[in-house]
Amino acid sequence: MGKTKPLQDRLHLEAPIRHCYGCGADNTNGLKIKSFLEGDEAVSRWQPKAHHCSYPGYLNGGVACTLIDCHSAWTAFALECRDQGVDMERQSDLPTGWTRAMSVEFLKPTPLDTEITLMAKIVKKGRTSRTIACSLYANNEECVRAQVTVVMSGA
Numbered sequence: 001m002g003k004t005k006p007l008q009d010r011l012h013l014e015a016p017i018r019h020c021y022g023c024g025a026d027n028t029n030g031l032k033i034k035s036f037l038e039g040d041e042a043v044s045r046w047q048p049k050a051h052h053c054s055y056p057g058y059l060n061g062g063v064a065c066t067l068i069d070c071h072s073a074w075t076a077f078a079l080e081c082r083d084q085g086v087d088m089e090r091q092s093d094l095p096t097g098w099t100r101a102m103s104v105e106f107l108k109p110t111p112l113d114t115e116i117t118l119m120a121k122i123v124k125k126g127r128t129s130r131t132i133a134c135s136l137y138a139n140n141e142e143c144v145r146a147q148v149t150v151v152m153s154g155a
Helices: 061-084
Strands: 035-038 041-046 096-106 116-125 129-138 141-153
Touching: 035 061, 041 061, 061 096, 061 116, 061 129, 061 141
Parallel strands: none
Antiparallel strands: 035 041, 041 116, 096 141, 116 129, 129 141
């Protein structure tokens, strides 16, 4: 992940998604996740703050779902751009998408005092949809697992 520019920072400054609560680079109150492609998988590392708690010491489940939702959508979007030969930084006619469904399994409480790692990959590619498997890890332990279906327009 070193010197590579995060996916979220590659879009032109007028892109509406830059205001998203979970992944928007321009949302001053948002989570501002940063995702990176590593082959066919996307990885994100994020540090929660005390106000992201459900109860003291543990990550709120809704925040976990937002992280998974945005990271999964970026996984689908970035891989679609790559597959279509679309340059996210230079082209304005980008594919878009939206989350149609998300199935989440909370495996164990997620500690709040450690960096969160999200790992996602496409596990099924439909005509206009992408199914993404995404896991949230803390201290190298899988805490939340999800399957997210993203509908792609322009796919």
